[in-house]
Amino acid sequence: MTDAMGAPGTPDTRDTAGTARRTDAQEKTDPLDKTMTPEEIVGRLESGMTLGIGGWGSRRKPMALVRALLRSPVTDLTVVAYGGPDVGLLAAAGKIRTLVTAFVTLDSIPLEPHFRAARERGGIDLVELDEAMFLQGLTAAAQRLPFLPVRAGPGSDVLRVNPGLRTVTSPYEDGEELVAVPALRLDAALVHLNRADHRGNGQYLGPDPYFDDLFCEAADAAYVSCERLVAPGEPARHAAPQTLLVSRHSVTGVTQTPKGAHFTSCAPDYGRDEPFQKAYATAAADPAAWAAFHRRFLSGDEEDYHLAVRAWHKEQR
Amino acid sequence: MTLPATPPGATRAEYCVVACAEAWRGDGEVLASPMGTVPALGARLAKLTFAPGLLLTDGEALLMGDVPALGARPEVTEGWLPYRRHLTMVLGGRRHVMMGASQIDRFGNQNISCVGDWHRPARQLIGVRGAPANTLNHPVSYWIPKHARRVFVARVDMVSGVGYDRAAAAGPSATRFHELRRVVSNLGVFDFATPDRSMRLVSAHPGVTPRQIREATAFDLRVPDDPDVTRAPTPAELHLIRDVLDPTGLREREVPS
Numbered sequence: 001m002t003d004a005m006g007a008p009g010t011p012d013t014r015d016t017a018g019t020a021r022r023t024d025a026q027e028k029t030d031p032l033d034k035t036m037t038p039e040e041i042v043g044r045l046e047s048g049m050t051l052g053i054g055g056w057g058s059r060r061k062p063m064a065l066v067r068a069l070l071r072s073p074v075t076d077l078t079v080v081a082y083g084g085p086d087v088g089l090l091a092a093a094g095k096i097r098t099l100v101t102a103f104v105t106l107d108s109i110p111l112e113p114h115f116r117a118a119r120e121r122g123g124i125d126l127v128e129l130d131e132a133m134f135l136q137g138l139t140a141a142a143q144r145l146p147f148l149p150v151r152a153g154p155g156s157d158v159l160r161v162n163p164g165l166r167t168v169t170s171p172y173e174d175g176e177e178l179v180a181v182p183a184l185r186l187d188a189a190l191v192h193l194n195r196a197d198h199r200g201n202g203q204y205l206g207p208d209p210y211f212d213d214l215f216c217e218a219a220d221a222a223y224v225s226c227e228r229l230v231a232p233g234e235p236a237r238h239a240a241p242q243t244l245l246v247s248r249h250s251v252t253g254v255t256q257t258p259k260g261a262h263f264t265s266c267a268p269d270y271g272r273d274e275p276f277q278k279a280y281a282t283a284a285a286d287p288a289a290w291a292a293f294h295r296r297f298l299s300g301d302e303e304d305y306h307l308a309v310r311a312w313h314k315e316q317r
Numbered sequence: 318m319t320l321p322a323t324p325p326g327a328t329r330a331e332y333c334v335v336a337c338a339e340a341w342r343g344d345g346e347v348l349a350s351p352m353g354t355v356p357a358l359g360a361r362l363a364k365l366t367f368a369p370g371l372l373l374t375d376g377e378a379l380l381m382g383d384v385p386a387l388g389a390r391p392e393v394t395e396g397w398l399p400y401r402r403h404l405t406m407v408l409g410g411r412r413h414v415m416m417g418a419s420q421i422d423r424f425g426n427q428n429i430s431c432v433g434d435w436h437r438p439a440r441q442l443i444g445v446r447g448a449p450a451n452t453l454n455h456p457v458s459y460w461i462p463k464h465a466r467r468v469f470v471a472r473v474d475m476v477s478g479v480g481y482d483r484a485a486a487a488g489p490s491a492t493r494f495h496e497l498r499r500v501v502s503n504l505g506v507f508d509f510a511t512p513d514r515s516m517r518l519v520s521a522h523p524g525v526t527p528r529q530i531r532e533a534t535a536f537d538l539r540v541p542d543d544p545d546v547t548r549a550p551t552p553a554e555l556h557l558i559r560d561v562l563d564p565t566g567l568r569e570r571e572v573p574s
Contacts, residue, residue, distance in 0.1 A: 082400075083444075101444060102444055102445060102446055102447070103443050103444030103446045104443070104444060105443050105444075111442065111443060116440075116441040119431070119437070119438055119441035120437070120438060120439070120440070120441055121437075122436070128444060128445055130446075130447060130450045131446055131447040132404045132407060132408055132447060132450035133450070135404050150408070150450070151408065151450065151453050151490060151491075151493075152453055152454070153449055154479075154484075154487035154488065154491040155449075155452070155476070155479035155480075155484045155486070155491045155495075156445065156448070156449035156476045156478070156479050157430075157435070157445075157476040157477070158449050158477075160435075161435050161475070177488060177489075177490050178490060206378075207377055207379055207397070207399065208377060208378035208400060209399055210399070210400060211400070
């Protein structure tokens with residue numbers, strides 16, 4: 001661990017759902033306290049919203065928040081993500097009207113079965129972009145620009161399947177014609193980080209920040225879940241300052257969800273749960289098996305989920 | 318005609334590793350991004366021999382300072398390449414990727430997105446990923462472990478990676494940095510060094526006939542009457558492949574002998 005596990009003074013008392021509650025002292029003294037429960041966060045989301053989800057593929061996805069979203073009535077979403085099982089689960093639940101992405105994958109398992117099934121039954125409107133186009137779109141949104149240019153798209157069928165995409169001609173002597181990627185402005189964003197304080201300053205401790213800071217800056221409201229809520233100042237005490245990825249000015253709510261990225265990876269706290277992901281993918285490829293999987297793992301709350309996963313692992317031994 | 322059989326000792330998979338490695342010859346200090354087992358071995362082999370300047374990632378965000386066996390953790394990290402910098406590197410052109418292809422056509426248009434009508438595909442694949450940007454910004458090669466008519470198609474269903482004809486039609490900013498270096502399959506090596514930039518056979522792997530390749534290709538492939546034979550791995554290369562880079566023989570699973 002690169003941080004001080006259980007550092008003294010950490011305002012980390014948990015209720016039965018494993019969610020950190022602010023202490024009385026903080027409640028009185030800090031008007032910038034943004035701690036919420038996952039249910040409170042999902043309660044801020046509305047049907048029809050454009051929702052950005054951080055992480056990449058099956059890496060550091062805010063799965064506890066996705067699971068809370070699955071338990072909510074919120075639906076008809078436009079999801080913007082470098083897609084993984086977050087997209088798969090929401091698609092299986094019929095909550096995605098439109099998906100903006102460059103791929104959906106489980107990384108160690110190349111194809112996401114739920115996404116695949118949803119596409120093959122025509123159940124999702126897809127805005128299929130190139131990875132670099134997606135990045136330019138997010139960056140444009142964070143910078144309040146209408147678009148950013150990119151050398152990607154021409155010649156490919158991305159332009160055919162996105163007839164709304166326009167090109168822009170360089171005003172300089174080169175005169176190059178480039179694709180103008182429209183800003184991917186988000187109503188809300190969900191990201192998962194290793195540590196955060198109660199004001200929403202978030203820290204990643206793994207090798208890749210992905211684009212979580214951009215997702216937060218591109219959103220009208222961003223919600224951070226984290227492995228552990230720690231006292232302000234703690235994250236910088238135990239790691240280089242550039243690990244402080246997400247800054248509180250771009251965060252609306254923060255919540256502690258231990259193992260909240262499961263079954264995706266959340267290095268260095270834990271790696272991807274490969275056996276469980278395999279079980280997920282196998283079940284997802286078959287409606288009857290999926291119903292059983294859903295009943296066993298996804299019919300209760302977050303605590304029930306982790307208990308069921310633990311029991312499942314015991315059976316596998 | 319019959320070509321000489323595989324020399325004793327070198328398997329088809331090992332010829333493929335060398336053919337993939339050759340894609341990166343002369344590339345200098347660029348990121349080699351191999352997709353698949355045989356390309357990953359090829360890139361590592363190239364780095365250990367004739368292309369020492371190549372940069373290689375660990376599959377996530379670190380640049381490896383050593384050249385470990387497939388699946389082994391690197392002991393030396395020489396750099397940091399999270400996805401945001403990776404994408405910037407793509408746009409900056411200091412990269413040569415060897416991608417896979419569910420479909421590829423005569424001019425090198427590639428599809429990894431879906432099979433069938435895009436609006437409701439018969440088979441949804443991974444998505445276009447970075448292929449549209451890759452092909453417009455830096456050299457791209459392809460690796461196809463099973464050469465067949467359903468892969469080497471007359472027309473791809475969703476152009477992800479851009480081929481020569483489509484780049485030319487899209488104009489100067491599409492052709493400016495566009496370059497398809499080579500295509501390696503389990504049957505041979507191909508490039509686009511023809512007047513109309515259509516695919517041609519460069520060399521057939523030992524034991525493979527031009528006729529076999531033609532029959533496994535659904536478009537009109539240029540095949541010379543007397544094609545070269547893919548170069549054999551040297552004893553030193555065979556040692557590196559077998560004893561250093563792939564001691565468990567993962568290559569034979571991707572290209573069974």
